[in-house]
């Protein structure tokens with residue numbers, strides 16, 4: 736049977752070695768804290784002009800990309816999140832994972848601190864079995880949409896050099912599909928359809 740890492744590599748098209756090339760350089764030292772804050776702020780809060788076709792005069796408004804995603808099913812995944820918390824959760828995790836101080840773990844409780852990716856985000860237990868928020872779908876489609884926004888956020892963060900961008904995107908892509916694979920394992924009956932949970936990514940497990 737394929738491991739989650741193998742599935743993640745197959746579905747993402749990113750080999751494990753490329754996904755974890757982020758560990759070859761200390762990206763936190765290279766890029767600095769502000770870059771990670773900017774990246775997550777851009778991911779969650781970047782404003783985009785949205786044209787509303789309201790007859791007879793089309794309206795323009797500004798919307799944030801993830802929270803106001805044009806696709807309702809994706810927007811609804813973030814419906815219970817607070818934007819400021821989501822930004823902080825994400826950049827603190829990225830900082831920690833990419834060689835910086837353990838900001839994320841320090842802020843989370845002991846339970847979170849001693850668990851790895853799958854348990855932190857509920858992939859290994861029934862929904863509602865702890866106090867993490869309710870599950871949300873991490874399907875192939877959700878992964879692609881998340882990655883689409885992350886690619887845009889990376890492209891709009893000017894302090895990230897091209898090589899770091901590639902390394903980070905490979906890590907994000909592989910991790911996103913690792914999460915999809917974890918969901919499918921947890922919910923074989925709903926393969927490719929609904930499942931889900933919260934997540935993050937630890938270092939690769941042994942194949």
Ligand code: HEM
Pocket residue numbers: 812813815816817820821822824825828829871872873877878879881882906907908910911912914915933934935936
């Ligand atoms: C949190 C969705 C991929 C890392 C969240 C949240 C949602 C979400 C809805 C809650 C926002 C909040 O309140 O903090 C998704 C979807 C993904 C995806 C649909 C598609 C596959 C990823 C990837 C990573 C990641 C690839 C890491 C490389 C995190 C982290 C948090 C988070 C660290 C904060 C968890 C916490 O502290 O509560 N994600 N995510 N996510 N996500 Fe994702």
